[in-house]
Each structure stands twice: as structure tokens, then as C-alpha cells.
Amino acid sequence: MSKLIDLTDRSSDQWIKMGESEMQTPVREKTLDFDIAVIGGGMAGICSAVSAARNGSKVVLVQDRAVLGGNASSEVRVIVHGVTKLKSGLPERETGIIEEILLLNRFCNEQHSFTVWDHVLYDYVTREPNITLIMNTQAVRAVTEDSKIVSALCWQMTTETLITINAELFIDCSGDGLLAATSGAIYRTGREGKAEFNEKYAPDEPDGWQMGATILLSSKDMGKPMPFKAPPFTIKFDADKTHTDRRIIPFVEGFWWVEVGSNNDIIKDAEVDMHRLMGFAYGVWDYVKNSGEFPEANSFALDWVGSLPGRRESRRFMGDYILKESDQLSHKIFEDAVAFGGWPLDEHNPGGIENLSQPPSFWHEHFDRVYQIPFRSLYSKNISNLLFAGRNVSQTHVALSSSRVMGTCATMGQAVGTAAALCVKKKVVPRELANNHIKELQEQLLRDDAFIPERLADDVNDLAKTANKIWASSTTSGDVKLLIDGVSRDEQGEVHHWKSNGLNAEVIFEWDEPISLSQVEIKCDTNVKKNIMMLKNTRENDAYTTIIPPELLKSMSLQVIINGDWEDYGEIKNNQKRLIKFSFDEVLTKGFKFILHDTYGAENVKLYEVRAYK
Numbered sequence: 001m002s003k004l005i006d007l008t009d010r011s012s013d014q015w016i017k018m019g020e021s022e023m024q025t026p027v028r029e030k031t032l033d034f035d036i037a038v039i040g041g042g043m044a045g046i047c048s049a050v051s052a053a054r055n056g057s058k059v060v061l062v063q064d065r066a067v068l069g070g071n072a073s074s075e076v077r078v079i080v081h082g083v084t085k086l087k088s089g090l091p092e093r094e095t096g097i098i099e100e101i102l103l104l105n106r107f108c109n110e111q112h113s114f115t116v117w118d119h120v121l122y123d124y125v126t127r128e129p130n131i132t133l134i135m136n137t138q139a140v141r142a143v144t145e146d147s148k149i150v151s152a153l154c155w156q157m158t159t160e161t162l163i164t165i166n167a168e169l170f171i172d173c174s175g176d177g178l179l180a181a182t183s184g185a186i187y188r189t190g191r192e193g194k195a196e197f198n199e200k201y202a203p204d205e206p207d208g209w210q211m212g213a214t215i216l217l218s219s220k221d222m223g224k225p226m227p228f229k230a231p232p233f234t235i236k237f238d239a240d241k242t243h244t245d246r247r248i249i250p251f252v253e254g255f256w257w258v259e260v261g262s263n264n265d266i267i268k269d270a271e272v273d274m275h276r277l278m279g280f281a282y283g284v285w286d287y288v289k290n291s292g293e294f295p296e297a298n299s300f301a302l303d304w305v306g307s308l309p310g311r312r313e314s315r316r317f318m319g320d321y322i323l324k325e326s327d328q329l330s331h332k333i334f335e336d337a338v339a340f341g342g343w344p345l346d347e348h349n350p351g352g353i354e355n356l357s358q359p360p361s362f363w364h365e366h367f368d369r370v371y372q373i374p375f376r377s378l379y380s381k382n383i384s385n386l387l388f389a390g391r392n393v394s395q396t397h398v399a400l401s402s403s404r405v406m407g408t409c410a411t412m413g414q415a416v417g418t419a420a421a422l423c424v425k426k427k428v429v430p431r432e433l434a435n436n437h438i439k440e441l442q443e444q445l446l447r448d449d450a451f452i453p454e455r456l457a458d459d460v461n462d463l464a465k466t467a468n469k470i471w472a473s474s475t476t477s478g479d480v481k482l483l484i485d486g487v488s489r490d491e492q493g494e495v496h497h498w499k500s501n502g503l504n505a506e507v508i509f510e511w512d513e514p515i516s517l518s519q520v521e522i523k524c525d526t527n528v529k530k531n532i533m534m535l536k537n538t539r540e541n542d543a544y545t546t547i548i549p550p551e552l553l554k555s556m557s558l559q560v561i562i563n564g565d566w567e568d569y570g571e572i573k574n575n576q577k578r579l580i581k582f583s584f585d586e587v588l589t590k591g592f593k594f595i596l597h598d599t600y601g602a603e604n605v606k607l608y609e610v611r612a613y614k
């Protein structure tokens with residue numbers, strides 16, 4: 001504490017304004033108050049801040065870099081995977097906030113540029129009126145009282161300013177969790193031994209091994225021979241000794257297995273590792289260019305090389321529940337499920353690129369379907385107002401090997417942001433929310449288009465369920481009555497949609513007696529069985545699309561029955577989202593209808609859910 005307070009003592013720092021002979025001591029300290037402070041602007045932190053803000057809280061998002069996105073940013077350039085590699089080869093894509101972001105990127109960044117993506121994220125966050133975004137600022141220390149964080153002390157590098165952030169709740173989405181660690185929140189690092197959680201992929205004995213950090217690179221075809229001379233810091237890549245899983249082709253997108261882990265303190269080692277990773281990355285590129293094994297690389301040159309190693313693992317904060325391998329493999333049903341995952345158990349080898357004989361990842365198992373993540377793994381067991389989302393949550397090392405991908409981190413982010421906003425409204429801490437209000441949290445998440453596997457939405461306030469008559473102008477598959485069945489995707493082979501036969505199409509909800517109505521919401525189709533994230537090596541196939549999903553509803557209008565006549569109550573053109581909302585002054589009505597005009601290419605329109613509220 002005392003050392004940090006000394007940081008603000010600038011009495012020996014005199015700022016002299018030339019010409020006016022004015023001299024002053026710079027005062028660079030400020031205090032800000034919020035409901036919720038989110039630390040770390042990676043995909044988990046962004047989704048957390050946006051969901052908390054949309055659910056009514058005053059939120060600050062503190063990010064220590066100049067760009068948002070964490071490992072997905074242009075600084076590191078990791079692809080946002082989630083449930084993208086099921087055994088079928090197809091995804092079970094995340095919806096909610098992360099999908100909104102990926103769709104926005106489709107509309108704004110057809111060129112798949114990482115630096116444009118940084119600003120898509122910036123645009124997305126700064127559109128939210130309830131979010132204050134503070135960049136280039138590291139949360140360095142928690143101030144606590146009675147096992148509760150009262151403030152985060154933050155250092156803004158660009159302004160030499162100590163910012164004290166007071167908040168009701170703190171959400172640590174920083175990956176490494178410096179704020180949470182300094183609050184005294186209990187955490188683990190390294191690998192659990194097999195016996196502790198009966199994990200078949202854990203080592204026999206616990207140890208300190210943590211998966212490593214990586215520097216990525218990309219190259220481009222210059223259309224002419226491009227010689228490459230390795231700089232002196234290059235570390236030779238011994239291709240003869242490497243396991244064949246260290247694949248070189250396609251070399252345009254870099255090598256995720258240029259990885260250095262740690263059996264010690266991966267955070268303390270970061271700067272040493274950065275230098276080694278630079279050497280290893282250039283070593284592999286030297287092999288590509290100069291070994292003679294890849295004549296097709298003759299005209300390729302480095303286009304970008306990362307300088308900030310992306311990290312996969314460090315602290316995991318302990319909650320009321322520790323997610324483990326068997327929960328994932330058995331698809332355990334949690335009463336407090338709020339998020340989901342399904343990336344394979346992709347545990348990287350201890351040693352990384354320094355352990356060439358082993359495969360870079362063991363890829364222990366692929367999942368055939370998704371698994372649930374409980375809310376009790378997303379808040380601290382001993383710091384009462386601390387939540388977390390991302391790779392730092394309460395789970396074992398083996399469980400992390402699957403859940404660390406950013407689409408999955410994003411679902412946790414939306415869950416904790418929504419939870420924190422509910423805590424603020426109800427004046428409770430996360431554990432009380434888990435014990436007494438979990439259904440309310442799940443209902444809000446489902447309404448906001450988060451997917452919770454095998455959990456039906458059952459919102460008592462949803463008037464659509466009370467309609468006496470629901471009908472559609474045409475149908476090719478599904479049933480219009482499925483729009484109120486509580487499931488907003490086709491799940492495990494079961495149909496939960498209605499699909500039109502041609503366009504325009506109409507869907508009508510009618511009541512025998514008038515109801516008060518002021519909001520209607522629909523969930524349309526984006527094809528969750530196709531990936532839409534930005535790739536470095538773009539491809540169009542069964543699992544990926546590089547275009548705006550043709551299934552997405554493009555334009556539609558809403559009519560409401562007023563005194564027996566259909567009246568226009570709203571119109572949407574060039575829609576960019578799966579969840580479409582209409583709000584209007586409350587009316588007494590016996591019905592409403594959607595007129596569905598157009599998609600981004602599909603012949604028919606598909607819907608998954610309709611809700612109505614007053």
C-alpha cells in the first residue's frame with residue numbers, strides 16, 4: 001500500500017511552462033465510482049462489461065493495452081474459437097453478445113483485418129452509454145475490507161495517473177488476475193494430480209506446469225523471390241527431431257506451437273520468455289524459407305510478427321465449485337449452469353517447443369456435444385464481491401485445456417456481467433445470487449440470447465406464451481408453435497424452429513381478450529452450425545462461412561391490432577443481429593404480427609423464438 005501511495009507524491013516533479021514562467025506540481029490522481037468494475041478487455045471482459053451495462057449497471061472497463069480483444073486483438077492475433085470442433089466437425093456456435101460482435105465484424109470488416117477488428121471492438125464497447133472505457137490502464141492492487149474489494153488501484157501509463165476505482169462488484173477478466181490475487185482471493189497454478197479429481201488426463205502427481213505463451217506471425221505472397229536472412233537472435237528449429245504434429249503448412253497464419261511454458265512462475269518469466277519466443281518464431285520461419293523443404297515459400301515474406309506473447313494459463317481462482325474433466329466428459333447437468341463449452345481437451349505438452357519429441361497438444365478427446373459451466377465456478381470462494389470470467393476461473397488444469405477458448409470465455413463473460421448487474425439491483429453478493437436467485441439469472445441470460453444447453457426458458461412475464469392463437473402464413477419446416485417452446489436453437493437433433501415457405505412471410509400472435517403490450521422480441525436464424533469468426537486463412541466450407549450468414553433476417557416490420565385494425569408499429573432494415581427487439585408505448589391489443597420481408601440470401605426465413613412483454 002505505502003509504496004503505491006508514494007507513487008502519487010510528485011512534490012519533486014516540477015512542470016515548467018516556458019514563456020509564462022509558470023511552475024506547478026502535476027497532480028495526477030483521480031477517484032471514480034461505479035457499480036461494477038470489469039478488469040481486462042479481452043473477449044470475456046468485453047462481454048462482461050456489455051452485459052452488465054445493458055442490464056442497468058454503471059460499468060467501468062479497465063484495459064491495460066491500447067486495444068481491446070486480449071489474445072484476439074491485433075497485438076496477438078489468436079482466432080476466436082469456441083465450440084468449433086465437435087466430433088462432427090461442425091460447431092455449436094455461441095449466441096448472445098459474442099455472436100453480435102462477430103456479426104458486426106462481418107458487416108464492418110469484410111477484409112478480415114485485425115487492426116480493423118480492434119476498432120470493431122472499440123466501436124461495440126463505446127456504443128454502450130453505461131460503459132466508461134479506460135485504456136492503457138493496469139489494475140495493480142485491490143484495496144479490501146472484510147474480505148470484500150472496495151477499490152482497485154490502477155495505473156494509467158499514458159497519463160502517469162493513479163486512478164482509484166470504487167465499485168460494488170469487481171469482475172476480473174484479465175487472464176492473469178493481478179487484482180484478484182492482491183485481494184487475497186484463493187487461486188491455484190499448475191496441474192492437479194490424478195487422484196484429486198479422478199482425472200484420467202492429469203499427471204500422477206501434482207506439479208507446477210502451466211501451458212505456455214506464444215508469438216504468432218503471418219506472411220504474404222510478394223509474387224517474386226523474397227530471400228530471408230535470419231537475425232542473430234534466431235534459435236534454430238530442429239525439424240528432424242520434432243513430432244509430426246508440429247505442422248508447417250499453411251505457413252501464412254503462424255505456428256501456435258511456438259510455445260514456451262513454465263514449471264515455475266509463468267508471469268515472472270514473461271520477459272525472458274518473450275526473447276526466447278522471438279528466437280523460436282524466427283527459427284521456424286528461417287526453416288520455412290531456407291531449409292529447401294518449402295519451395296512454395298520462396299515468394300513469401302513476413303508480413304507481421306507479434307511482439308506480445310499470448311498466454312494460455314496462469315492463475316485459476318477458486319470458487320464454490322471447481323469445474324473438472326469428468327464434468328465436461330459426462331456433460332454434467334448443473335442446476336446453476338450459465339455458460340457452456342465444447343472445444344476438445346486440448347492440453348499442450350509440458351515443455352512446448354523445447355520438448356520436440358512430444359506432440360504440441362495431446363488433443364485428449366473431442367466432444368460430441370457441449371458441456372455446461374456452473375455459476376459457482378465464476379465467483380470467488382473467499383472474496384465476497386469478486387467474480388471472474390475467462391481462463392482464470394475455478395477449474396482444474398485439465399478442464400481449462402478445453403474451456404480456455406475465447407468463445408467459451410465470452411459466454412462466461414456474459415454470465416458474470418449479467419449476474420453482477422442483478423447483484424447490484426438486489427443488493428446481494430454473488431453467492432446469495434447463486435443460492436437464491438439463480439433462475440432469475442438464467443432467465444435473463446436466455447432472454448438476452450445466451451445459450452444454456454438443455455435449459456428451457458420459462459419466463460413468467462413472457463406474454464407470448466399466453467397467446468390464444470399463433471399462426472404463420474406458410475411453413476416448410478418446424479412449427480410456428482415452437483416459437484414459444486423455450487429453446488432457441490435446434491438442439492441435439494430436436495427441431496425448435498419455424499421456417500417459412502417463401503418471402504414475404506407472416507407470423508401472427510392473437511389473444512381473445514386485450515393485453516397490455518410494449519415490447520416484442522424475436523430470435524431469428526444465423527446458422528449456429530457454421531463458424532463466423534475471422535480467420536487468417538479464410539475458407540468457405542461446411543464448418544465456416546466468410547460471408548454474412550444468408551439465413552439472417554434482413555428486413556421486417558411489426559404491426560399491432562389497435563381497435564380492430566392492423567397498425568404499423570416498427571420496421572427494421574439491414575438488420576445485423578439474431579435478437580431483434582421492438583419497444584413502444586404501452587398499448588391495449590388483441591394481437592401483433594411480424595411481416596418478414598427479406599434475408600441476406602436464404603429463400604425462406606427461419607425463427608427460433610418470439611417473446612412479448614408489457
Ligand SMILES: Cc1cc2nc3c(=O)[nH]c(=O)nc-3n(C[C@H](O)[C@H](O)[C@H](O)COP(=O)(O)OP(=O)(O)OC[C@H]3O[C@@H](n4cnc5c(N)ncnc54)[C@H](O)[C@@H]3O)c2cc1C
Nearest residue numbers: 040042064070071081139174175214310390391404405406
Ligand atoms: C498462441 C495462442 C493460440 C491460441 N489459440 C486459440 C484459438 O485458436 N482460439 C481461442 O479461442 N483461443 C485460443 N487460445 C487461448 C485464448 O487465447 C486464451 O485462453 C484467452 O485469450 C483467454 O481469454 P481471457 O479473456 O481470459 O484473457 P485475454 O484474452 O488474455 O484478455 C485479458 C485482457 O486483460 C488485460 N489485462 C491483463 N491484466 C490486466 C490488469 N491487471 N489490468 C487491466 N487489464 C489487464 C490483458 O492485456 C488482456 O487484454 C490461444 C492462446 C494462445 C496464446
